[in-house]
Amino acid sequence: MQRTRHVVMRSRNCAVSSQEIMPPDTHESDRLFAEIGRVTVRWAELEDVLGDFIASLLDDERRYTRVIATELSYQGLTNLLVILYIERHGDDSDLASLRQLLARADAVEQARNQIVHSTWISAGVSHVVTRVKSTAKRKHGYSTVVEKYDLDRFRAVADEIANVRSDLARFALSLIEKGKAFNR
Numbered sequence: 001m002q003r004t005r006h007v008v009m010r011s012r013n014c015a016v017s018s019q020e021i022m023p024p025d026t027h028e029s030d031r032l033f034a035e036i037g038r039v040t041v042r043w044a045e046l047e048d049v050l051g052d053f054i055a056s057l058l059d060d061e062r063r064y065t066r067v068i069a070t071e072l073s074y075q076g077l078t079n080l081l082v083i084l085y086i087e088r089h090g091d092d093s094d095l096a097s098l099r100q101l102l103a104r105a106d107a108v109e110q111a112r113n114q115i116v117h118s119t120w121i122s123a124g125v126s127h128v129v130t131r132v133k134s135t136a137k138r139k140h141g142y143s144t145v146v147e148k149y150d151l152d153r154f155r156a157v158a159d160e161i162a163n164v165r166s167d168l169a170r171f172a173l174s175l176i177e178k179g180k181a182f183n184r
Contacts, residue, residue, distance in 0.1 A: 035154030
């Protein structure tokens with residue numbers, strides 16, 4: 001017979017037991033955890049659109065642009081995109097539209113980062129999982145955030161990522177139609 005060991009981990013702001021971390025039956029949370037994958041896939045698609053957008057501004061073979069874009073972080077991609085646009089077209093109304101789209105992308109990136117860079121616990125509550133994130137920052141010291149997520153909350157983030165991706169792709173196509181970007 002296997003023995004079960006009960007352990008409690010304590011930090012300054014949070015106490016979590018091993019029974020909460022590893023409940024005997026976690027299959028109900030599988031759908032919720034699958035949504036983390038959906039957020040991740042949608043984010044990769046958004047970054048691909050950013051890479052394609054950069055390629056269209058460079059009027060370069062995608063292979064060379066992909067070499068550059070593959071190694072850039074999200075912030076690097078968006079910085080490069082804005083800089084390339086300014087170098088090609090200056091500060092015009094389309095730049096303002098691009099900045100608005102990227103502000104939406106920045107906001108959803110924060111939500112995505114919270115999801116991807118957290119620890120997730122299924123405490124046996126149907127259709128709810130718990131996000132636990134501990135940080136140690138010079139400004140605020142050590143802190144732990146504990147919050148509940150349900151299916152709708154994950155889907156809202158994934159859907160907003162998909163919406164921003166689609167809006168960026170449409171915007172890039174509109175620039176191609178105006179002759180401000182190139183169809184590669």
